[in-house]
Amino acid sequence: MTMSRPYSHILDRLRTAGLRPTRQRLALAKLLFDNGDRHITAEQLHGEALGHSIRVSLATVYNTLHQFTDGGLLREIVVDSGRSYFDTNTSDHHHFFYEKSGALRDIPGDMVTVTKVPDAPEGTVIRRVDVIVRVIG
Amino acid sequence: MTMSRPYSHILDRLRTAGLRPTRQRLALAKLLFDNGDRHITAEQLHGEALGHSIRVSLATVYNTLHQFTDGGLLREIVVDSGRSYFDTNTSDHHHFFYEKSGALRDIPGDMVTVTKVPDAPEGTVIRRVDVIVRVIG
DNA sequence: GTGATTGCAAATCTTTTGCACTAAA
């Protein structure tokens, strides 16, 4: 069982992202950030919220996930066409993707080294390098 | 202007993938493989086929792209949620993804080196390691 | 012939949008 953390922690995160601490954002942030590192879809988070008797619409869940991502609180991961995952771990790291089950698992940043990355094309800037290790079985 | 290649080449590819050389598959394969390396979506390929007066339904384009992928003739690339790209270059290489325009560009395999990839989790096999360099601007 | 393939339209799934309503500052 996870020890419940004070709201001030969550409030700080929302403040950092420049977002008003509404009832919905507070509740979703608590689900997202007070339960360790997670990879979650909008649909899953919505279901979880309903399961905790938190009344929130799916549209708001989508809005919130994107606002959190824009504010640096989440990282969006694309591995599967037609479904977006959001990762509560925003530090430098990569992923295993289980193609059969659709599950994601973190690979610590220092477990993968990418060398000789070519320069960004003229006039562009590298925003991120994603490494996805696709596994089956 | 691209020199038109003999059909036998295409026929061999379909044979390799265990697919009957139907009119639609032949025409789509010609568009895909006789024009150099390309990154294309189902929608784009369908439009291109229609532009060449090749009558084929969008559903068949989807079927064909997946059959070609299963047969090792194409490689599916997921970088953008809600849209799949198919790459005619199935050799070992990685990609630049221009987040603004949605364009993909190959990075030759030997321009990126991934070291220290962790072992595949117990009971799984690594099918592929994808490196996506996301750029903006 | 017979089983594989195709086309079409409808269905599905995820995500976004428009807009009236509600809540935070």
Place this chain on the structure above:
DNA sequence: TTTAGTGCAAAAGATTTGCAATCAC
């Protein structure tokens, strides 16, 4: 108050499905 945020239902976009018609072998 005033502006941001929310919910709902509808729309959008990509992909899949069901099934009768058609084609390759």
